[in-house]
Amino acid sequence: MLGWLAVRARGWPDPASAALISGWIVLSVLALVDLAGEQGGGAGFRLIPWALVAFGFAPAVSVVRSAASDVASGEETERS
Numbered sequence: 307m308l309g310w311l312a313v314r315a316r317g318w319p320d321p322a323s324a325a326l327i328s329g330w331i332v333l334s335v336l337a338l339v340d341l342a343g344e345q346g347g348g349a350g351f352r353l354i355p356w357a358l359v360a361f362g363f364a365p366a367v368s369v370v371r372s373a374a375s376d377v378a379s380g381e382e383t384e385r386s
Contacts, residue, residue, distance in 0.1 A: 333357055 319327065333354070340353040 329361055333361070 336353045336357045
């Protein structure tokens with residue numbers, strides 16, 4: 307399906323789609339590593355919760371930076 311989308315839309319993947327796919331791949335690899343460590347018997351450091359927290363903070367930081375740059379440029383948004 308990804309190949310079909312790439313052929314159909316020449317501008318695909320855009321930066322947002324590439325970031326989403328990259329994040330999904332990283333999360334999948336971390337899950338495999340996490341599960342492999344769990345089969346070894348230890349109840350040690352879990353990777354998935356930390357990865358989800360990091361993936362949650364990334365969009366929040368982006369929104370805060372965007373809002374800060376809007377405020378710094380003097381641009382105000384009206385709320386309805």
